[in-house]
Amino acid sequence: MDFAFILLAFIFGLGLKLLRLPTLIGYLLAGFVLNYFDFTASDALKNIANFGITLMLFTIGLKLNIRDLYKKEVWLGSISHTLIWVTVINLVLIAFSWIGLNLFTSLTWTTQALLAFSLSFSSTVCIVKILEESGEIKTRHGKLAIGILVMQDIFAVLFLVVATGKIPSIWALALLLLFFVKPIWSKILDSVGHGELLILSGFMLAFGGYELFELVGIKGDLGALIIGMFVATHNKSTELSKSLMNFKDLFLIGFFLTIGLSQLPNLQLTLSALILCLFIPIKFMLFFKLFTALKLRARTSYLASLVLSNYSEFGLIVVALLVSLGWLTADWLVILAMAVSFSFVLTSFVYKTSHNQYNHLKSRLRVFEHATILPEDMHCQPINAEVIVIGLGRVGKGAYTSLHSIIGNKVWGMDADPVRIKMLKEMGLQVMTGDGEDVDLWQNMDLTNIKLVLLALPSTDDICNITEQLQHANYKGKIAAIARYEDEIEPLLKAGADKVFNFFTEAGTGFAEESLQLITKQP
CATH class of the missing domain: 1.20.1530.20 (Na+/H+ antiporter like fold)
Structure with a gap:
């Protein structure tokens, strides 16, 4: 039974x-x-x-x-x-x-x-x-x-x-x-x-x-x-x-x-x-x-x-x-x-x-909608941003840190969890609260100078939805996304992502390349 x-x-x-x-x-x-x-x-x-x-x-x-x-x-x-x-x-x-x-x-x-x-x-x-x-x-x-x-x-x-x-x-x-x-x-x-x-x-x-x-x-x-x-x-x-x-x-x-x-x-x-x-x-x-x-x-x-x-x-x-x-x-x-x-x-x-x-x-x-919106629901405008990392978990936070070391304050991070954003702000990171699937957010944001959006989210459906919202908002820059499994790559590319990184494969490749430098450095 x-x-x-x-x-x-x-x-x-x-x-x-x-x-x-x-x-x-x-x-x-x-x-x-x-x-x-x-x-x-x-x-x-x-x-x-x-x-x-x-x-x-x-x-x-x-x-x-x-x-x-x-x-x-x-x-x-x-x-x-x-x-x-x-x-x-x-x-x-x-x-x-x-x-x-x-x-x-x-x-x-x-x-x-x-x-x-x-x-x-x-x-x-x-x-x-x-x-x-x-x-x-x-x-x-x-x-x-x-x-x-x-x-x-x-x-x-x-x-x-x-x-x-x-x-x-x-x-x-x-x-x-x-x-x-x-x-x-x-x-x-x-x-x-x-x-x-x-x-x-x-x-x-x-x-x-x-x-x-x-x-x-x-x-x-x-x-x-x-x-x-x-x-x-x-x-x-x-x-x-x-x-x-x-x-x-x-x-x-x-x-x-x-x-x-x-x-x-x-x-x-x-x-x-x-x-x-x-x-x-x-x-x-x-x-x-x-x-x-x-x-x-x-x-x-x-x-x-x-x-x-x-x-x-x-x-x-x-x-x-x-x-x-x-x-x-x-x-x-x-x-x-x-x-x-x-x-x-x-x-x-x-x-x-x-x-x-x-x-x-x-x-x-x-x-x-009420004439007055609650303060926490007001959209933030990233200043001088050229790159936005959406999803600030372990992968997204790591991507933000690496990019910040290269291009400085031209990179911003965004996450839908206000508690996480508050903690990251206290750590000195340039981040904002926002739901990437919110079409109102993108349509109220000046995307003219944004050249790259990184989608570091666990759900392929969420990534596809955000890609669609960016397209509706006439975003002209590039989109990079992560995938946990091989069969997720093709759907993300079809949805509009310009580059999809396999989370586990790319992590292993990066680890190997960084480690190899230990024995190939010139004296």
């Missing part, structure tokens, strides 16, 4: 990848197919799914700056959206019951409000997966979406506490001591090196945080998130996140399979789920209007709203609780599971072309 799960997940995942669609859709389909053939989710698979969610929340915490939650667009945006959404959807559900739609007629005013509340959440699993695959989790809109998700997770935990009557233990106050033990695990992370002990320390912190919070009567997943936020300030947080990424992705396959295995729906339940999916455009429009009203740029508002327009696994948890309390029938758990699955497919499919969508719609969308 376990092999059947692996085989179907692989077949459907590969099929969707060949169709250039997110593999998570394939895992959902595999779950439905297994369900059709009377397979059920084993306890082992459910545990794997829970492990994946815990690791995912821990890695979110590793990338989250607690100060981001203080921003008005995050806390006010999330609270306002939840209140308005519950009110609007509750009125829609009342209308459905009045016109006599099956299943909706059995809902009371209370259960309608609670169902609307369960639909207010956006999927942490789906959104983080999409943002990671597109390399946008640290962009302005990516961090905004993550901040909204964290606030929604807090709302969910508070609701579960109230609904279940499960009051945290008095010992929960002892969690405040976590602030004082932070130096201890910082020293541990300094000592574990870069191998398997680092990965093991990540598992220990994630699941240790889960168990610690469960022990004092608080939802364990919140503990994994908070512990991740504590570790986020450590200099190994990025390396730790990358080390855990493959484990997290593997475990999350179990989560998507369990959704499909929850129950095989009939036609009536499927139609009800599709009706709920008709509300998703309302969620998008509400997010977009709130974000622009809070002075965010139209592009940031559009991309964040688009990726947040889905239903959440936390909604399933809320409905499961309502079913167990007898407030909703078991059919609603199936309906919401299907609606969540459909919304995953919709978001994954639509967001794939989100940047091109904005390019086509920007003249209409920018009408909604």
Whole structure:
């Protein structure tokens, strides 16, 4: 049975990848197919799914700056959206019951409000997966979406506490001591090196945080998130996140399979789920209007709203609780599971072309921008720049340093992560915050004197998108890019890159040439 799960997940995942669609859709389909053939989710698979969610929340915490939650667009945006959404959807559900739609007629005013509340959440699993695959989790809109998700997770935990009557233990106050033990695990992370002990320390912190919070009567997943936020300030947080990424992705396959295995729906339940999916455009429009009203740029508002327009696994948890309390029938758990699955497919499919969508719609969308833009959203103009390095990770930073030693201040660096930019500025580097896929950035920048753009990014899709944006902005200079694998070179050249460097091959060649000089130097 376990092999059947692996085989179907692989077949459907590969099929969707060949169709250039997110593999998570394939895992959902595999779950439905297994369900059709009377397979059920084993306890082992459910545990794997829970492990994946815990690791995912821990890695979110590793990338989250607690100060981001203080921003008005995050806390006010999330609270306002939840209140308005519950009110609007509750009125829609009342209308459905009045016109006599099956299943909706059995809902009371209370259960309608609670169902609307369960639909207010956006999927942490789906959104983080999409943002990671597109390399946008640290962009302005990516961090905004993550901040909204964290606030929604807090709302969910508070609701579960109230609904279940499960009051945290008095010992929960002892969690405040976590602030004082932070130096201890910082020293541990300094000592574990870069191998398997680092990965093991990540598992220990994630699941240790889960168990610690469960022990004092608080939802364990919140503990994994908070512990991740504590570790986020450590200099190994990025390396730790990358080390855990493959484990997290593997475990999350179990989560998507369990959704499909929850129950095989009939036609009536499927139609009800599709009706709920008709509300998703309302969620998008509400997010977009709130974000622009809070002075965010139209592009940031559009991309964040688009990726947040889905239903959440936390909604399933809320409905499961309502079913167990007898407030909703078991059919609603199936309906919401299907609606969540459909919304995953919709978001994954639509967001794939989100940047091109904005390019086509920007003249209409920018009408909604506030007259005053937030200071951190204003574009920077690089002074006297001839070369720009985009992506300041290890490769990009190394390229910047080498170029600076040759042409001095004529080289600038750019990265979408403001925390990284702040650190590099403190080190004296000439850098700026910017998302290379932002067409507005390039069209507001004077590219006349820019002769070369280096794209040192891990995602080939991102490199292709940036190349396209530069072409739209009438950039006339040269473009160089890096590739990690041989089969990535040709697509990048076709996209418009003038030169593509194989990351591993070129590193080996450079190492050999530099080393050879040690024995060929003339006395």
